[in-house]
Amino acid sequence: MTIIETVDLKKVFRSVVRRPGLSGAFAALFSREFEEKVAVENVNFSLQEGEIVGYLGPNGAGKSTTIKMLTGILVPTSGVVRVAGIVPSEHRQQNGQNIGVVFGQRSQLYWDLPLRESFELLRAIYDVPRDRFAQNLRHFSDILDLDRFMGTPVRQLSLGERMRGDFAAAMLHDPKIVFLDEPTIGLDVVAKEAIREFIATMNRERGTTVVLTTHDLADVERLTRRIILIDEGTVIYDGLLARLREEYGTHRILVVTLAENYPDVEVEGAQPNGRDGNIVRLRFNRHEVAAETLIRRVLDAYRITDISIEEPDIDSIVRRIYTEGYNALPAALPI
Amino acid sequence: MLAVYGQHWRINVLTALEYRENFLLWAAFAVVYHGSAIATLWVVLHTFPSMNGWDFRDMAFLYGLWMTAHALHDTLFFGVGNVPEYVRDGEFDRLLIRPLDTLFAVIVIPGQIFPDELILALVYLGITTWYAGVRVDAAFVFCVPFVILGGTLIELAINVIVATIAFWFVRVDALRWIVLQLEQEFTRYPIGIYTRGVRLFLTFVFPFAFMNYFPATYFLHKPESALGLPPAVGLLSPVIGLTFLGVAYAFWRFGLDRYKGVGH
Amino acid sequence: MALAVRPPFRLEPYLEFGKKAIAREATYRFDVFTSIGSFALRIYLLRMVWVALYARNAAPHGLPLHAILTYSAVALLMGLVLDVDQVSSLYTKLHDGSIVSDFMRPISVPLYFFADGTGEVLFHASLIVPSLVLALFIVHIDVPSGGTLAAFALSFVLGYFVGFCINFILNCTAFWTLEIHAVQLIVTWLTDLLGGELVPLVFFPVALQHALFALPFAAMFSTPLLIYVGEIGPDRYASALGIQAIWLVVLALASVVIWRAGSRRIVVQGG
Numbered sequence: 001m002t003i004i005e006t007v008d009l010k011k012v013f014r015s016v017v018r019r020p021g022l023s024g025a026f027a028a029l030f031s032r033e034f035e036e037k038v039a040v041e042n043v044n045f046s047l048q049e050g051e052i053v054g055y056l057g058p059n060g061a062g063k064s065t066t067i068k069m070l071t072g073i074l075v076p077t078s079g080v081v082r083v084a085g086i087v088p089s090e091h092r093q094q095n096g097q098n099i100g101v102v103f104g105q106r107s108q109l110y111w112d113l114p115l116r117e118s119f120e121l122l123r124a125i126y127d128v129p130r131d132r133f134a135q136n137l138r139h140f141s142d143i144l145d146l147d148r149f150m151g152t153p154v155r156q157l158s159l160g161e162r163m164r165g166d167f168a169a170a171m172l173h174d175p176k177i178v179f180l181d182e183p184t185i186g187l188d189v190v191a192k193e194a195i196r197e198f199i200a201t202m203n204r205e206r207g208t209t210v211v212l213t214t215h216d217l218a219d220v221e222r223l224t225r226r227i228i229l230i231d232e233g234t235v236i237y238d239g240l241l242a243r244l245r246e247e248y249g250t251h252r253i254l255v256v257t258l259a260e261n262y263p264d265v266e267v268e269g270a271q272p273n274g275r276d277g278n279i280v281r282l283r284f285n286r287h288e289v290a291a292e293t294l295i296r297r298v299l300d301a302y303r304i305t306d307i308s309i310e311e312p313d314i315d316s317i318v319r320r321i322y323t324e325g326y327n328a329l330p331a332a333l334p335i
Numbered sequence: 336m337l338a339v340y341g342q343h344w345r346i347n348v349l350t351a352l353e354y355r356e357n358f359l360l361w362a363a364f365a366v367v368y369h370g371s372a373i374a375t376l377w378v379v380l381h382t383f384p385s386m387n388g389w390d391f392r393d394m395a396f397l398y399g400l401w402m403t404a405h406a407l408h409d410t411l412f413f414g415v416g417n418v419p420e421y422v423r424d425g426e427f428d429r430l431l432i433r434p435l436d437t438l439f440a441v442i443v444i445p446g447q448i449f450p451d452e453l454i455l456a457l458v459y460l461g462i463t464t465w466y467a468g469v470r471v472d473a474a475f476v477f478c479v480p481f482v483i484l485g486g487t488l489i490e491l492a493i494n495v496i497v498a499t500i501a502f503w504f505v506r507v508d509a510l511r512w513i514v515l516q517l518e519q520e521f522t523r524y525p526i527g528i529y530t531r532g533v534r535l536f537l538t539f540v541f542p543f544a545f546m547n548y549f550p551a552t553y554f555l556h557k558p559e560s561a562l563g564l565p566p567a568v569g570l571l572s573p574v575i576g577l578t579f580l581g582v583a584y585a586f587w588r589f590g591l592d593r594y595k596g597v598g599h
Numbered sequence: 600m601a602l603a604v605r606p607p608f609r610l611e612p613y614l615e616f617g618k619k620a621i622a623r624e625a626t627y628r629f630d631v632f633t634s635i636g637s638f639a640l641r642i643y644l645l646r647m648v649w650v651a652l653y654a655r656n657a658a659p660h661g662l663p664l665h666a667i668l669t670y671s672a673v674a675l676l677m678g679l680v681l682d683v684d685q686v687s688s689l690y691t692k693l694h695d696g697s698i699v700s701d702f703m704r705p706i707s708v709p710l711y712f713f714a715d716g717t718g719e720v721l722f723h724a725s726l727i728v729p730s731l732v733l734a735l736f737i738v739h740i741d742v743p744s745g746g747t748l749a750a751f752a753l754s755f756v757l758g759y760f761v762g763f764c765i766n767f768i769l770n771c772t773a774f775w776t777l778e779i780h781a782v783q784l785i786v787t788w789l790t791d792l793l794g795g796e797l798v799p800l801v802f803f804p805v806a807l808q809h810a811l812f813a814l815p816f817a818a819m820f821s822t823p824l825l826i827y828v829g830e831i832g833p834d835r836y837a838s839a840l841g842i843q844a845i846w847l848v849v850l851a852l853a854s855v856v857i858w859r860a861g862s863r864r865i866v867v868q869g870g
Contacts, residue, residue: 013597014597068428071428071431071432073431074595074596075592075596089595092437093434094434096432096434096435103429110346112350112353112354117349120345121342121343121346123342124339124342125433125440125443127338356776356778357781360781360785361781364785367785367789371789379798383656384656385655386652386655509629509631509633510630513634513636513640516637516641520641520644527651528648528650
């Protein structure tokens with residue numbers, strides 16, 4: 001069942017043009033020039049219930065504008081948004097009941113008070129039945145290990161503990177959809193893993209739909225199969241992460257550990273890609289030369305102790321798309 | 336809604352207990368703030384014994400009515416004044432995703448709120464009622480709470496209007512400050528000292544005169560009130576308050592739609 | 600070990616801080632217009648209040664209606680400059696911890712706050728011109744002789760520095776406690792009342808006046824204002840300015856002591 005749908009979504013902002021310097025600042029007291037900026041345009045996608053999607057793009061690409069329209073905070077200039085069957089900006093309050101939001105950089109917990117008190121207030125705001133509230137809290141405590149710091153004022157929590165608290169807070173009212181904006185920013189490896197595990201569990205057990213915006217592509221690799229890439233306000237890719245890697249990540253790296261110290265290592269069909277002592281890295285295009293052929297050539301020429309192939313990580317693929325643009329994608333790639 | 340409101344107060348009290356020292360400092364501020372206003376009145380009326388037929392005792396009671404309405408407003412609706420700040424730092428977006436009316440969501444944001452000023456105001460009102468020689472009968476006891484509630488709604492309406500302006504101009508600190516100052520100045524003296532235009536403004540446009548001047552005229556049995564209105568109009572202040580708040584709320588809704596249209 | 604050489608003093612960064620502060624203040628144009636608007640409204644209000652009071656009562660000795668209107672108008676104009684908390688960025692920086700990065704820069708941190716604060720005040724001072732023009736439409740402001748004006752200007756400058764020290768000290772308390780607004784507001788209100796911004800101190804009962812004139816609050820508003828309207832005559836200029844100067848020295852020393860103690864706290868304990 002489709003739970004989120006956008007059709008030809010567009011948002012235009014008007015902003016003040018500021019002239020530099022002191023005189024500019026004084027002049028701006030009396031007259032202002034405006035310019036129009038298209039934040040997002042032609043955004044079309046739909047999400048099925050229970051999906052996790054990574055909504056990715058560089059800073060200023062239009063990610064948060066889209067999220068604001070999905071959460072009912074902004075009204076689109078044109079186009080349609082439907083979230084769980086309703087138009088968010090027209091039925092803001094109902095939409096609020098359906099969604100949960102976590103901003104990695106902004107907490108919704110009460111700074112001066114223990115976690116427990118924030119949860120109590122949220123229970124009242126979202127009108128969560130008491131038994132359901134208790135049950136959820138117990139469950140979340142198990143996964144996120146909240147019990148250790150449930151009674152500590154939030155301002156004394158570490159960032160990792162606070163984020164666990166924020167996740168529990170966003171999920172207390174069993175939202176159908178959660179929007180996660182940079183949920184793991186600034187966290188250490190252990191806390192990141194705990195948060196990712198929690199997201200995966202909620203999705204698996206409750207079928208919660210998750211929209212994830214992040215710059216940490218490890219989040220994406222761990223959690224989602226589908227990604228939507230947005231750049232300069234439009235969607236440039238919507239599809240499986242694996243396919244993006246398949247079609248776009250055409251290069252592989254063959255890592256060879258040599259048994260003897262050969263001065264120069266040259267193999268036909270591959271370019272040297274760095275050397276560290278006896279470990280040599282060879283980069284090749286898998287459409288031009290099969291890995292099997294390449295390995296045979298290496299074995300024919302050198303004595304080796306180990307060999308392996310590195311897949312390109314999503315990070316480098318996405319970075320390439322941002323810098324080279326969508327047009328650089330192989331023509332074969334269907335959107 | 337009641338449950339949310341109850342939680343709001345639970346957290347307020349917990350926060351006040353968490354910050355006992357701050358709480359005492361703010362209570363001290365409330366004393367200085369109102370104390371200096373009353374001292375100013377006293378100094379002025381020490382030099383000039385009468386202001387349009389009102390002496391220091393009358394004016395002390397006039398101040399008491401305003402102070403109580405103002406303190407009740409700050410206790411119940413403190414959050415409204417923070418809207419410009421929420422808009423500026425983006426926290427307002429968080430309120431928009433709550434399944435609550437946004438104005439209500441603003442009001443129930445817990446903070447370091449404690450009814451210390453209200454308690455102070457009630458004590459002061461009690462003392463000045465005696466000091467000004469107001470006749471305390473059943474009618475007085477019945478009417479005073481309504482009059483104070485009316486004053487509170489008038490102040491809330493003004494603050495909702497200022498908060499709404501923050502949707503257009505992000506930094507409205509000065510405006511907020513000025514409106515509060517004007518409210519104080521206009522409610523401090525009997526409005527008879529102002530020109531007719533100002534009196535009309537205070538009665539029909541921004542009805543500050545209904546926070547304390549008209550009710551005080553009635554309770555003090557002054558023979559006449561400004562603009563030739565019968566003193567009993569003072570008892571209309573809850574009606575005026577509700578009407579004004581209705582207008583302010585409509586403006587708020589209009590501003591909210593605009594905010595959702597352009598962000599900030 | 601490298602020899603620590605104190606870099607030569609350069610004025611340029613501080614000029615730049617001041618300019619930045621002016622530009623920052625000018626950004627908030629709605630604030631600018633509201634402050635000028637409120638200034639005009641308050642003068643208008645005060646005029647009505649004083650006129651009503653003088654109409655039904657005998658004028659107090661030495662301050663006829665035109666003098667009190669002049670007093671109120673000049674007090675409000677001074678307030679445009681003196682009521683600015685030009686050191687509030689110190690509080691902000693202590694609150695969010697960004698003060699640490701100022702200590703990492705090759706600058707004198709107190710001078711940075713002075714430059715930033717002066718820029719802010721200069722912007723607000725520029726509002727005096729339009730405000731004065733507006734004020735002249737509403738009330739008649741007496742203009743005293745050149746000598747009196749010079750004494751007023753000197754007294755005003757002393758008062759400004761007294762105010763700067765008070766604000767500096769108040770904001771420095773944020774080194775120890777992050778909740779300073781209550782104390783600040785208490786001081787602001789006491790300044791308004793006891794400094795003679797709202798009502799001239801000569802209206803207070805005589806017994807109180809002597810105590811009030813000895814407080815630093817009077818050094819901010821009351822002394823320059825009473826010089827302006829002639830309540831303090833040329834024969835008393837020396838003592839009036841002397842008291843202001845004494846307060847300035849005392850508060851400036853206190854500022855230095857408090858700043859040293861506070862910044863040591865940052866450097867030694869890491870905030």
